Amino acid sequence: MTLVEMPGKDVPPPLELVKSRIEELLPTDARQRVLSDDVVVIDTRDRERYERGHLAGAISLPSGESARDAYDQDYARAVERAAGGREREIILYCGEGNRSARTADALINEHDFERVASLIGGVKLWSELGYPIEGALAAGPDEAEVALSGGDGDTT
Numbered sequence: 001m002t003l004v005e006m007p008g009k010d011v012p013p014p015l016e017l018v019k020s021r022i023e024e025l026l027p028t029d030a031r032q033r034v035l036s037d038d039v040v041v042i043d044t045r046d047r048e049r050y051e052r053g054h055l056a057g058a059i060s061l062p063s064g065e066s067a068r069d070a071y072d073q074d075y076a077r078a079v080e081r082a083a084g085g086r087e088r089e090i091i092l093y094c095g096e097g098n099r100s101a102r103t104a105d106a107l108i109n110e111h112d113f114e115r116v117a118s119l120i121g122g123v124k125l126w127s128e129l130g131y132p133i134e135g136a137l138a139a140g141p142d143e144a145e146v147a148l149s150g151g152d153g154d155t156t
Helices: 015-020 027-036 047-052 065-071 073-083 098-109 122-128
Strands: 023-025 039-043 053-055 089-093 116-119 133-135
Touching: 015 098, 023 027, 027 039, 027 089, 027 116, 027 122, 039 053, 039 073, 047 053, 053 122, 065 073, 065 098, 073 098, 089 098, 089 122, 098 116, 116 122, 122 133
Parallel strands: 023 116, 039 089, 089 116
Antiparallel strands: 053 133
């Protein structure tokens, strides 16, 4: 059997594979961790969406369309600085949980982070459950991940 190298930044791995290689948290579990532990919460959406509404205390570090920026060393260094080190637990989120899953996968499998998880359902599900948001969240069809083969790009 030969080892196949994953395409990474240029062609992101399939979402199903990505999600099988990372920890995903339901909003209830993520909220408990945020409230009880020393966790860093990072919003991977673009700054405009972050500024409109985000999880309380979240740091904005956009990871680009389909999380392509997350494969760059500069992005990993920014996450490390924001978290105060690679040993801190990090919870990532986006609009619906796809971009943050891809970002978590890149941080874990490309940059050797160990304690990174993605929020299932993203800020949309978080808000639907009535959990606190700073600002006004505008989550609708424009928040969903657009397929790589069609549309203008990933907006989660």
